Structures are given as structure tokens and as C-alpha cells.
Amino acid sequence: MNTFIKTAALLAIATSLGACANMNLFKDSATAPANAPLAAPVTPLAPTTLTAAQIKILLTGKSWRWQGPKNAGVTLYASDGTSLVEVTGKGTTQGKWEARDGQLCESFMPAPFLPQGVPMTCQPFTGNAGSYMVGQATFTLAS
Numbered sequence: 001m002n003t004f005i006k007t008a009a010l011l012a013i014a015t016s017l018g019a020c021a022n023m024n025l026f027k028d029s030a031t032a033p034a035n036a037p038l039a040a041p042v043t044p045l046a047p048t049t050l051t052a053a054q055i056k057i058l059l060t061g062k063s064w065r066w067q068g069p070k071n072a073g074v075t076l077y078a079s080d081g082t083s084l085v086e087v088t089g090k091g092t093t094q095g096k097w098e099a100r101d102g103q104l105c106e107s108f109m110p111a112p113f114l115p116q117g118v119p120m121t122c123q124p125f126t127g128n129a130g131s132y133m134v135g136q137a138t139f140t141l142a143s
Helices: 003-022 052-059
Strands: 062-067 072-077 082-087 091-100 103-108 118-128 131-134 137-141
Touching: 052 062, 052 091, 052 103, 091 118
Parallel strands: none
Antiparallel strands: 062 072, 062 137, 072 082, 082 091, 091 103, 103 118, 118 131, 131 137
């Protein structure tokens, strides 16, 4: 089975499992009393610039949901440096990726919605606690 077919199968599984994300199986059905103390405010952690090794560990073998200024979608990052990208409402394409200290570099093959493709371009990669910024796009782990 070639890498693309494996990648496509993993993306299909990840997308199917994403439908379960709206189910809150662990939600307590009892409501808190009106006089219950409020939880202490959570102080968000400052975004951290990550090393190439940290970025590679975070992305490899996982599907990431992303939201940018013009598009949104899901990308599956394979360990061999290839990716499968689904752009919401537009279609899919294949890509290549590599991690550099503080950066994610990606290129994309031509597709009907991307006739020229995109050459390898590097964007700053920062974040923590499961939420990351790649350039102007927000990345969260697709569940």
C-alpha cells in the first residue's frame, strides 16, 4: 500500500472520528448550585517558539485542523515529509513539509482549486498547550 493511500485512509478515519467530538460523554448532568464558587481564572501560557525536533514530534502522524484568514481545513502530516491537505469546500491536495527551528515549511501540489500549486514556503511556528500558530493560521489537533 503506498504512502498516499495510507495517508488518505488515515485522513478519512480522522474525519470520521471528528464527528464524535461534539458528544460530551463525560459531562455531569447535574448543574452547579447558584452559590458555587467560581474556578480561579486561568492564565494563558505565552506562545513558545519551538525547535525543529519539537515541531516534527507534534505534527508527525497526526491530523491538524487549521483556520487561516482565507481558508480552513485539515492536514495530515506523514513521517516521510508528505502531507494530505483537505481545504474545506474546495477539495484535497498533496504536499511536502519539513520542520525548521521556529518554522513549518510546506509546499502544495497543483489542484483544481490551486492550479499553480505552492512552492516551499516557511512560516513561523509558535504555541503551546495544544493550540499553535503557523503564520496567521491557528492549528489545533483534529480529534
